[in-house]
Each structure stands twice: as structure tokens, then as C-alpha cells.
Amino acid sequence: MGAGLVAVSCSRTENLQVKAAKAPDPPTVAVAKATTEDLAHNLILTAEFKPFQEVDVMAKVAGYVKKINVDIGDQVKQGQLLAVLEIPEMIDDLTRAKAAVERAQAEVARANDELKRAQSAHEIAHLSFTRLSAVAKQKPGLVAQQEIDDAQSKDLVSEAQISAARSNLTAAEQQVHVNNAELQKLKTMYDYAMVTAPFAGVVTKRYADTGSMIQAGTASNTQAMPLVRLSENSLLRLILPVPESVVPTIHIGQQVEVRVPTLTRTFSGRVARFADKVMYSTRTMDTEVDVPNPNRTLIPGMYAEVNLSVASRHDVVAIPIPAVEAGSDPSSGQVTVITPDNRVEVRQVKLGLETSTKVEVRSGLKEGDLVVIGTRSGLEPGQEVRPKLTTMGAP
Structure with missing residues (x-):
């Protein structure tokens, strides 16, 4: 019987061990x-860097290039002299205008003298008429009436001559103003022979050489040749086509991240302006981002990816x-x-x-x-x- 109990006990132990072995581990x-x-929903838009401003520098007057001081890649400051034009006929025009001013001034002096002479003649004629009139009143019949009438006539004539002399003097003075204005105009035009930079930037293209004939770039119907092309690259702009759904989130001054794949660098930018109108053809709104470029690391034409924050939570x-x-x-x-x-x-x-x-x-x-x-x-x-x-x- 003891052997039976031992056998049963062993059997139960084996069953418990089997059940324990079969219990699976937690998955x-x-x-x-x-x-x-902090979370942010960003929109990645691609655009091409453009100069903040770019212009083909034209000459306002026609002439030959006497000297050109810049070439491609040169950094220039605002007002710096880029080129000098030679305009021989304008020097003759200046000489003629100066002579016209001097002649007009001489006419003023002559008209002033004529006025003084007319005033002197009037004083004598008026004095004579006054004396004769006084004598005629004191002693009637002593002076003939014809003589008194002649004196009065001369007085009136001399007075009219004063008015005419004053008119001549005014006309001469006005002519001086006209001639001075013409001289100033020619001086201004002659100053345009000195072609200067309208803003600080870099010369990206040179069109003319020394001796080139440059036409005045003042008429839209003339094919005038520029001197150089100037770009302001210290500040660049990106024009982004922002989708219509994102337009309400755009605001001036918004900070954005600008990634340039070719440089594997990220720059900071700012939303500076937008069209405030969605284009019908693309359902997008042109939005401009300004990117400072003080070291000229970025070059216009490079592609950039702008990380535009649409929404954020903190x-x-x-x-x-x-x-x-x-x-x-x-x-x-x-x-x-x-x-x-x-x-x-x-x-x-x-x-x-x-x-x-x-x-x-x-x-x-x-x-x-x-x-x-x-x-x-x-x-x-x-x-x-x-x-x-x-x-x-x-x-």
C-alpha cells in the first residue's frame, strides 16, 4: 500500500509540472x-533664389564709352562711378547756353538803364508841366495854353515810357530765368555722362566696352544697349506658390527655415510680402520670403526648400x-x-x-x-x- 501512495504522489507531481510547462509566457x-x-505641421515648398533687386543700368544720354570702371563680379556701392561717356556736342551746347545766359543778363542791365533814363525824363517833363500849370493859375494869360498842353503831353508820354521800360526789364529778367533753366538742364544732362550705381550690389553682366556707342535709354521704342547689369545679392528673395488651403495661415514677419540642398545648410528667412490674391489658374498665392545673405554664400539661381509652418502646438x-x-x-x-x-x-x-x-x-x-x-x-x-x-x- 505504501508503494501505491508513492506512485500516486509521483503521478500528481508530474501532472503539475506538465501544466506549468504548458502555461504560455505573456506576449x-x-x-x-x-x-x-511642441508639434508643428509644416509645408515644404521649393523655389529659386532671386536677387532682391536687379536692373540693367542704362545711359540717359547718348555717347561713346570713354571709360568703364567695373567688370563681372565686382562689388559696387550705391553712387559709385561705373562708366564715363564722351559727348562732344554737349560741351558746345553748354558753351552756347552759358553765352545765352550772359547775353540775357546784359539785356537786363540795358533794360535797367532804359528804365532809369525814362524815369529821369519823366521827372523833367513832370516838373515842367507842374511849373507851367502853377504860373498859369497865378497869372492867367501869361503862358499860352498850347504850351501847357505840350508840357502835359510830354509828361504823359514819359510816364508811359517808364511803364514800357519796366515791362522790358521784366521780360529781360524772365529771359535770364529761361536761359538759366536751359543751362541747368544741359548741366544735368551732362552729369548723366557719369553713370553711377543706383544701389549697392554686384555686377553680373557687362554689355559695353571702351569706345562702344551707347544710345539714350529713355524711349521704349529704341533698342538701347545697357552698360552693365547690377544685382543686389546681400538680400535674396524666394517666391513661393502657397496653396489656397494654407493662405489663411500666412502673415507678414513669419519666420521660416530655408534649406539649400547644394550647400547642405539651413538659413533663416522671413515672409516679407504676398500678393493677397489667389491665382485662378494654379489656386496658389505668390508669397515672397526674404533671406539675408551678408556673406554672399547664397547665389541667385540656387534652389531652396522652404519649411513653412502651417500650424503649431506647444x-x-x-x-x-x-x-x-x-x-x-x-x-x-x-x-x-x-x-x-x-x-x-x-x-x-x-x-x-x-x-x-x-x-x-x-x-x-x-x-x-x-x-x-x-x-x-x-x-x-x-x-x-x-x-x-x-x-x-x-x-
């Missing part, structure tokens, strides 16, 4: 931790996008949470801003919660699991 699931961070709870099962609308979803005792729990969450890798959770989770990011098939609420923390990419 391992990949999880991520809910974190508090200090929000975020989880990886694969952790969310879509709900009935974009603002709701479902996540599988691993509790502190390693049990499965399904929660409904409210969602917010979504980036390329993460999504904002407005309610339903707190910082530090573990959410399943791998496959959730086969997991049941309350089931024990073994969580394995996995790091996802940055937002």
Missing part, C-alpha cells in the same frame, strides 16, 4: 511613451501616429494602453494637430502612458503583456 508588444512636446501630449486607430471623425480615435500592471486597456482619445510622425492627444492620455504601436490583433482588454519600449522618429 511581448512594442509600445511608445506619450510625451509632452507643450501638448503626443504619441506616434501608428498607435492610433482612426475613429468616426479625424478628431477622434482609439488607442491600446498598457497599464502599470502590464494589462491591456482600450481608450477613446480626442486628437489634435498631426505631423508626419506624431499626433496631438487632447484628452484620454497623460504624459508617460504606454501605448501599443505594433499589431494589436489578438490583444484583449485585461490581458497581461510584456511591453517593450520603442523609440519613434521625431515630429
